[in-house]
Structures are given as structure tokens and as C-alpha cells.
Amino acid sequence: MAAAVMIVVSLVLAGFAAVTLWWTMHAWRTPETLASTRFAAPDGEHRLTFSLLVPARHEQAVLEHTVQRLLESTHEGFEIIVIVGHDDPETAEVAHRVAATAPGRILVVTDTNEQKNKPRALNTALPYCRGDVVGVFDAEDQVHPQLLEHVDHAFRSTDADVVQGGVQLINFHSSWYSLHNCLEYFFWFRSRLHLHARKGFIPLGGNTVFVRTDVLRAANGWDGTCLAEDCDLGVRLSSRGAKVVVAYDSAIVTKEETPGTLTSLLKQRTRWNQGFLQVYRKGEWRRLPEFGQRMLARYTLTQPFLQAFSGIVIPIGIAIAIWAQLPVFVALITFVPVIPMAANLVFQTVGLRDFGLQYGLRTRWHHYARLILGAFPYALVLAVAALRAVWREYTGKRNWELTAHTGAHLTDQPVKAESGVAA
Numbered sequence: 001m002a003a004a005v006m007i008v009v010s011l012v013l014a015g016f017a018a019v020t021l022w023w024t025m026h027a028w029r030t031p032e033t034l035a036s037t038r039f040a041a042p043d044g045e046h047r048l049t050f051s052l053l054v055p056a057r058h059e060q061a062v063l064e065h066t067v068q069r070l071l072e073s074t075h076e077g078f079e080i081i082v083i084v085g086h087d088d089p090e091t092a093e094v095a096h097r098v099a100a101t102a103p104g105r106i107l108v109v110t111d112t113n114e115q116k117n118k119p120r121a122l123n124t125a126l127p128y129c130r131g132d133v134v135g136v137f138d139a140e141d142q143v144h145p146q147l148l149e150h151v152d153h154a155f156r157s158t159d160a161d162v163v164q165g166g167v168q169l170i171n172f173h174s175s176w177y178s179l180h181n182c183l184e185y186f187f188w189f190r191s192r193l194h195l196h197a198r199k200g201f202i203p204l205g206g207n208t209v210f211v212r213t214d215v216l217r218a219a220n221g222w223d224g225t226c227l228a229e230d231c232d233l234g235v236r237l238s239s240r241g242a243k244v245v246v247a248y249d250s251a252i253v254t255k256e257e258t259p260g261t262l263t264s265l266l267k268q269r270t271r272w273n274q275g276f277l278q279v280y281r282k283g284e285w286r287r288l289p290e291f292g293q294r295m296l297a298r299y300t301l302t303q304p305f306l307q308a309f310s311g312i313v314i315p316i317g318i319a320i321a322i323w324a325q326l327p328v329f330v331a332l333i334t335f336v337p338v339i340p341m342a343a344n345l346v347f348q349t350v351g352l353r354d355f356g357l358q359y360g361l362r363t364r365w366h367h368y369a370r371l372i373l374g375a376f377p378y379a380l381v382l383a384v385a386a387l388r389a390v391w392r393e394y395t396g397k398r399n400w401e402l403t404a405h406t407g408a409h410l411t412d413q414p415v416k417a418e419s420g421v422a423a
Contacts, residue, residue: 003330009313010334016306017340019299025347027191037194039165039247042146042153049077050148051131051213055111055121056082059139060090066141067098067106075148080106081128083121091139117400118206119222119229126221135210136230137254143208144252151210158245161215162237164193165208166248170255170359172367177265178258179370180378183348185256186355190248196300197246201285201293203276203300204234204244208254215242227398228275235279235297239287250358266385267401273304273389274398281393304386311383345375 027037052070056063063082070080082099084092092108099106111124122136133155137143147165154163166189172182189205196202209230219236222229237244259265279285285297314337326334352371356363392398 003326006326006330007333010336013310013313013337014340017337017344021340021344021347023195024187024192024344026195037190037246037248039150039249039252040153040157042149044149045156046076046149046152048133048152048155049131050075050079050133050135050151050210051129052078052080052135052137053122053125053129054080054082054137054139055118055125056091056095056139057085057088057116057121058091060094062140063091063094064098066137066139066143067095069141069143069145070137071102071105072145073143073148074145075152077131078105078148079131081109081125082106083109083111083125085116085121086110086112087116113224117224117227117229119226120224122229123221123224126217129213132213133210134213134216136207138207138256140256141207142255144254147208147252147254150247150249150252154245154247155210155212159243160245161212161242162204162234162244163210164197164202164204164244164246165210166190166250166253167205167208168250168253168255168359169258170361171257172355172361174258174260175262176370176374177262177378177381179352179367180374181258181265183351183355183371186351187348189246189253193246194248196296197244199293199296200290201238201288201297201300202234202244202246203228203231203279204237206230207256211237225398226275226278227271227400228279231272231275231301232279232282232284235284235301238293238297239284241289262381266381266388269382269385270388270392271401273307273386274393276301277304277389277393278398304389307383307386308390311380311387345372348375 027034054063054066054070067080067082070078080102082095084095092110095108099108107128109125109128111121113120113124126134133151135148135151151163151165154160167185168189169178169182169185172179193202193205206229211233215237219233219240223232226232234244259268280298280301285294285301288294288297348371349368352363352368355361
């Protein structure tokens with residue numbers, strides 16, 4: 001009986017790993033698929049207006065740079081709405097100071113909610129939005145000046161309700177885990193989200209996401225109780241048939257930094273995982289019209305369960321295969337999940353080279369060594385975060401754990417531009 005259980009578990013884990021790898025490779029399947037993931041070259045017309053929301057809580061170290069960067073936009077029609085908490089005077093002081101440099105362009109809105117989190121801050125600002133499109137940025141974002149021109153054209157040329165731009169963690173050299181964190185973003189925004197958009201179910205990213213204002217208001221904005229408000233909004237809009245366009249171009253991607261400590265990474269990933277579980281429990285995904293969409297939604301939103309399960313089962317399975325008295329065939333089967341995992345590591349190695357080339361970053365031999373040697377420890381961190389998320393959701397502990405930012409990504413690295421092709 002134990003041997004049968006080991007075989008079933010091993011094959012299931014191998015199947016999940018193989019499916020995830022295949023989906024991650026989506027953008028690189030053909031040259032045409034890769035080309036289709038990029039923004040089209042803008043036509044120079046500025047027809048839409050934008051309300052850019054920047055929620056900032058204890059972000060006095062990075063907020064001014066972000067807002068100044070947004071002010072450099074080459075698009076003519078935009079306003080910036082900075083949202084600060086009534087109990088955060090340091091960030092508020094920075095916000096009002098930078099707003100004074102561009103009167104009429106920047107508005108500072110105060111979030112008076114007793115319970116502070118990002119979706120509540122965004123909902124506080126929504127009534128003040130005057131633009132045709134609402135865009136969301138985080139307070140540490142480094143935004144390219146030409147981004148809004150590309151987004152404007154993407155809305156008009158595709159008749160989209162939502163445009164999701166690329167977000168990229170850039171400081172891959174900061175720590176052993178930052179390299180893995182950067183590659184996760186690279187594959188997620190460069191490839192995986194495009195598959196989700198194509199299938200009609202997409203958990204949106206937390207920033208560089210643009211939604212038509214009337215569509216956003218019709219959806220009643222963001223869920224103020226959800227720890228993954230971006231995923232929740234994407235699921236609700238997908239279930240209503242909204243058209244989502246995803247575009248990634250390294251030349252105009254929004255740059256961010258990895259969490260500064262392992263504890264911050266653990267808390268951030270816990271929050272995201274728990275948010276996915278909340279969205280799954282809400283059941284909005286059941287309204288998706290097609291069976292395949294619902295299955296994709298179920299698989300995506302229950303990933304925290306799978307990660308938590310894998311974090312427990314894989315080490316136990318390897319230990320049993322090595323030390324327990326199992327038939328040789330059964331022992332070999334327990335190592336089947338290692339095959340797609342090894343293939344994923346090979347793909348990540350190639351991806352690291354591509355990442356370095358696209359962003360003009362020099363990748364050396366020790367970066368590849370760090371990638372290989374850190375693969376299992378990083379997977380362990382993700383598994384612990386998933387276990388923590390499952391436990392917090394089970395016990396009803398849903399407070400927002402804020403990720404601090406220091407501006408480690410604010411560098412002037414050269415970027416290799418990609419050719420503009422229809423999004």
C-alpha cells in the first residue's frame with residue numbers, strides 16, 4: 001500500500017511540474033509567439049487620459065523618485081494621485097512636497113481607513129480619478145517615460161478593457177535569493193501571463209496594470225479585504241468577459257527591487273499565497289464560461305496548496321527512496337519528479353542569460369553557480385511561505401504584512417531595446 005501511494009504521489013508531482021514548466025515556456029515556443037508578447041510601436045497620438053494611482057505607506061525613501069519619474073512621461077494626458085495614510089506623516093510630507101512641484105498634475109489623497117492596506121488605499125482614490133484609464137504603480141517603481149504612449153496605443157489598437165504591462169525585479173546581484181526572485185518575475189511577466197490572457201483567465205499583476213475607468217467602477221474597484229487585490233481584480237474581470245492584453249518589452253518595463261531580507265521575502269510570498277487562497281475561496285472563478293478556463297483558474301489559485309504539499313512530500317519521498325526498503329522500481333519512480341525539476345533548472349539557466357542580455361546586465365559564472373546551488377533552498381523558502389499562508393488562512397489571520405523598500409533597483413543600467421511588434 002505504501003509503495004502504491006509513493007508511486008501515485010510521485011507521478012502527480014511530476015505531472016504538475018511538467019505542466020508548470022510547459023506553461024512557463026509559453027512565450028518561447030515559436031518566434032511568432034515571442035514577437036506577439038511585445039508592445040506595438042506607438043503611433044504618436046495621445047487620445048486617452050490616465051489617472052495614475054500611487055499608494056504609499058512608509059515609503060518616504062523611494063516615493064519622490066517614483067513620482068518624479070512619472071512626471072517625465074512623454075504622454076500629454078495624465079494625472080498622478082498619491083495616496084498616503086493619515087497616520088504616516090513622513091510619507092505624507094514627501095508626497096505634499098513633490099506635489100507642490102507640479103500643481104494641477106499631482107493630487108495627494110489621504111486614506112483615513114483604520115485598517116490600512118493597498119486595496120483600501122486604491123479605493124479611497126478611485127472617486128478622484130478623472131482619466132479614461134486608471135493605472136496603478138507601487139511607490140518604489142521606476143517607470144519608463146514612454147510607457148503611457150505604448151499603453152494608449154495598445155488600448156486603441158486592441159480594443160482592450162485592461163492592459164497589463166511588464167514588471168521586472170532588476171537587482172539580481174543583491175543576495176543569493178534575489179537572482180531567483182528576478183527570474184520568477186522574468187518568466188511570469190515575460191511568458192506566463194501571456195498564456196493566461198490568451199486563455200481568458202488572468203490574475204493581474206499588482207502594478208503597471210491599466211483598466212478603463214468605467215470598467216473598474218462597474219466592478220466596484222478592489223476588494224479591500226483581499227491580500228492579493230490584483231489577482232482578485234483580474235479574476236473578477238475575467239469572469240465578466242473583460243478583454244485583457246498583456247505586453248512585455250524590456251526597453252520600457254517597470255523596474256522594482258527584490259525584498260531586502262529573507263524575512264521580507266517570506267512575508268511577501270505568504271501574503272500573495274494567502275491572497276490566492278482567498279480568491280479561490282470566494283469562488284468568482286466559477287463564473288468563467290469555459291471548462292478549460294475554470295480548470296486553469298483552479299490550478300492557478302490552488303498553487304499554494306501544491307507548493308506546501310510539495311515542500312513536505314518531496315524531502316520525505318527522497319529520504320524514503322534512499323533509506324527505506326522499497327522495490328527498485330518504486331524507488332526509481334519516486335525520483336520521476338526530479339526530471340521536470342531538472343529541466344526547469346536548465347530552462348532557468350538559459351533564461352538567466354536572456355535576462356542579462358535584455359537588460360544589459362553582466363552575468364558571470366558565479367551567478368550561474370548561485371542559480372544552481374540556490375535552487376533547492378529557494379524552493380524550500382517558497383514552500384515554507386506556502387505552508388505559512390495555508391496556516392494563516394486556516395486560522396483566520398489576515399493582516400497585511402508590509403514589504404519595506406530601499407531603492408536597490410534605482411540604477412542607470414543600459415537596456416537593450418526590443419523591436420516593436422503588435423501586442
